[in-house]
Amino acid sequence: MTRDSRLRLNSRPVQPDAPGLADAAAHWRSAYVHIPFCASRCPYCDFAVVTLEEGGTDDTAERYVQAVIAEIAMEPAFGPIDAVNFGGGTPSRLTAEQLGRIVTVLDDRHGLATGAEISLEANPEDWTEQYGAAIVDVGFRRVSFGVQSFDPAVLAYLGRSHTPEQGEAAVRNAIDQFVTVNVDLIYGTPGESAASWEATVDRTLSLEPEHLSAYALTVEGGTALSRSIADGAPAPDPDDQADKYEHLVARAPEVRLVRYEVSNWCQPGHHCRYNLSIWAMGEFVGFGLGAHDHREGRRSHNVRRLDAYLDMVESGVRPRSGSEQLSAPEAERERVAIGLRLAAGVEAGKHGLRFLEGAEGQRHLAAGTLTKQGNRIVVERPLMTDAVARATLSVSP
Numbered sequence: 222m223t224r225d226s227r228l229r230l231n232s233r234p235v236q237p238d239a240p241g242l243a244d245a246a247a248h249w250r251s252a253y254v255h256i257p258f259c260a261s262r263c264p265y266c267d268f269a270v271v272t273l274e275e276g277g278t279d280d281t282a283e284r285y286v287q288a289v290i291a292e293i294a295m296e297p298a299f300g301p302i303d304a305v306n307f308g309g310g311t312p313s314r315l316t317a318e319q320l321g322r323i324v325t326v327l328d329d330r331h332g333l334a335t336g337a338e339i340s341l342e343a344n345p346e347d348w349t350e351q352y353g354a355a356i357v358d359v360g361f362r363r364v365s366f367g368v369q370s371f372d373p374a375v376l377a378y379l380g381r382s383h384t385p386e387q388g389e390a391a392v393r394n395a396i397d398q399f400v401t402v403n404v405d406l407i408y409g410t411p412g413e414s415a416a417s418w419e420a421t422v423d424r425t426l427s428l429e430p431e432h433l434s435a436y437a438l439t440v441e442g443g444t445a446l447s448r449s450i451a452d453g454a455p456a457p458d459p460d461d462q463a464d465k466y467e468h469l470v471a472r473a474p475e476v477r478l479v480r481y482e483v484s485n486w487c488q489p490g491h492h493c494r495y496n497l498s499i500w501a502m503g504e505f506v507g508f509g510l511g512a513h514d515h516r517e518g519r520r521s522h523n524v525r526r527l528d529a530y531l532d533m534v535e536s537g538v539r540p541r542s543g544s545e546q547l548s549a550p551e552a553e554r555e556r557v558a559i560g561l562r563l564a565a566g567v568e569a570g571k572h573g574l575r576f577l578e579g580a581e582g583q584r585h586l587a588a589g590t591l592t593k594q595g596n597r598i599v600v601e602r603p604l605m606t607d608a609v610a611r612a613t614l615s616v617s618p
């Protein structure tokens with residue numbers, strides 16, 4: 222399928238920052254499947270990951286696939302599911318056959334909506350054209366590549382094992398196979414010059430991906446990166462990161478990329494249903510190591526140790542490590558805080574109105590950080606989103 226014919230399939234492409242789309246997403250149901258295997262652990266990563274050294278062999282991967290399938294069967298019927306995201310870890314370390322078995326069980330047990338978005342996170346070094354074709358055959362329509370940067374020095378700092386050429390080749394290959402290809406970037410790594418970031422942006426835009434995500438490097442506690450910074454290595458500089466973010470904001474429209482969330486851009490018609498549903502507080506179920514879910518007002522999360530996960534599922538026990546029931550006012554407060562991430566803003570509701578009437582809301586309105594547009598609150602300075610969200614959470618529900 223050519224790129225033009227794929228775009229024609231979306232004959233009436235939806236603007237990704239349309240308020241109606243954000244509101245519709247609150248009613249979508251989605252599923253997350255965590256595949257924890259990685260060749261090695263990147264120094265900044267705090268995800269639930271199992272490396273080859275820690276026993277993440279092919280045999281373990283097959284045992285894990287069978288456990289995920291068993292866990293999916295433990296979940297009370299949930300569908301129809303509008304979006305499925307395979308995240309990790311590195312889901313592309315599984316074979317297409319293994320991924321296809323999980324998709325089939327999700328459909329058999331819960332039902333996938335017609336045209337459901339089925340998305341895979343992949344590392345460029347694993348990617349081949351044959352693998353892409355095989356996962357299209359088992360139902361995937363979207364792929365997201367952890368490209369991170371096109372600068373070898375930045376990739377080395379981040380502990381990534383692919384080269385810039387592998388990053389580019391993977392995207393070029395996939396772009397003719399998938400409805401939507403996402404490029405994931407990380408900006409503001411210590412040592413990354415402005416010229417390096419601009420070159421990464423140039424090369425990314427030259428590929429014309431349908432979707433782009435870009436996140437500032439953050440230092441999570443307990444990671445090798447946080448330990449080296451504690452030992453005196455340079456930390457990311459928030460001002461440098463802000464400059465790099467603004468550069469991307471200015472450049473992304475060159476290839477029809479519309480910002481629809483603080484850190485996400487897409488061409489019309491290529492919004493990520495899974496992410497939109499999460500930001501709109503839609504219900505989702507999660508399977509696999511450390512997976513979270515949110516269903517009927519209850520949030521739950523799974524254990525993060527592989528041996529505990531496998532033992533529990535193989536004994537017929539749901540591998541939960543905790544859960545909490547949110548009251549309706551608490552859920553409403555969260556809906557506002559999370560929804561502020563969307564360029565379309567969030568319907569204010571009772572909590573949002575109470576926030577706007579208070580001192581913090583008035584201060585942000587006066588400063589122009591946010592505006593009230595009809596019944597919506599819209600953050601006008603995306604880099605201030607976390608500060609505004611914290612302010613909304615500080616108002617009692």
Ligand code: SF4
Pocket residue numbers: 258259261262263266267268270309310311344367
């Ligand atoms: S590849 Fe991704 S999930 Fe795996 S260790 Fe690196 S950052 Fe973490």
